[in-house]
Amino acid sequence: MNTPSWNIWRGVQDILFPPVCLFCSEDLQYRKEEILCPLCRAHLRYSDTHIVLHRDLMERMNDYYSFEWVFCKYRFPNLSKVKELIYHFKYKNLNYIGYIEGLHYGHIIQSKLLSLEISHLIPIPIHWRKQLSRGYNQCIPLTQGLSESTNIPMIVNWLYRKKNTKSQTKLNKTERLQNMKNAFGLRRRNLAITEQPHFLLIDDVLTTGITLSEAAICIHQRYPSAKISACTLAYKDYTD
Ligand SMILES: [Zn+2]
Structure with a gap:
């Protein structure tokens, strides 16, 4: 550009x-x-997840799927300015926010991604109905920025959303699990994938980890030998 x-x-x-x-x-x-x-x-509160493996975050995720590593650019406590940034990024159709934030974060985490041998970046898809009404998937510009600054290829339109899930915000843990169960599918496409790929799933916010885990489980079923890590713009910090 x-x-x-x-x-x-x-x-x-x-x-x-x-x-x-x-x-x-x-x-x-x-x-x-x-x-x-x-x-x-x-x-804004930056996190150090690219330097330190956060046990609490890993435990939050490991309830459902064992990720290799979890990266989150910002911590997201209550009343944080990060909340405002996410709002504009997610609902105001401001594509450039995701792109610039991804570009910037890619420079910060590049060496860690290299040491983990991350091979592909995959944005978490939204259902086509939601994409039509919202106009865009906010995870795509974020992934584009990350891909541009790290030179790691991104894969779009492979992982897709089968279910038009309800918003998770007002659901309890059991309802969230039920809501997201089998929400994702993989299209039958021939991809240039190495023998032992290490996929990095990209989402906007990490709260319970259920969305990312469901996506990982879906990929794991097709590629059991693949490693999978996760990266989000922010994580909800319940300790603050
Ligand atoms: Zn200002």
Whole structure:
């Protein structure tokens, strides 16, 4: 996305619509791709999941599926600014937020992804009905950004959502499990996959881990020898 004509178009846009901070509407120094001003960005809580294996997160996930590693860019306690960022990313159709956040996070976790030999990035799909009504799948630009900064290929339209699941937010744990059971399927396509692939599943937020686990279980059934890790923009931190 750095062709001369694109750069000229971005320059014109910046003059017509000066870039402002998504949270406080202060002018941004350069472009809207900064998303936030330095003061608002200082309120976001970054996690260190790319350095330390978080036992509590792994245990949360391991109830359902044993992931190799779990990466989350931000911690997401109650009343956190991260909540606001996710809202814009998920519901306001602001594709560039996911893309820029993914691009940035890719640079941070690149060496860890290399050491884990991650071979493919897979965005968690949404059901086609939801995609029609929402207009886009927020996980795709996030994965595109990660893929661009790490040079790890992404696979789209392979894993798909069979069930148009209800929103998980108001369901208890048992209802969530039932809601997500067999929610995913894999299309029959020949993919250039290495003998022992290590897939990284990408989602927006990690709460109970049920969505990511169901997707992993679906892939594991087709590729039992594959390793699977997970990566999200943020995780819900229940300790805060
Ligand atoms: Zn701001």
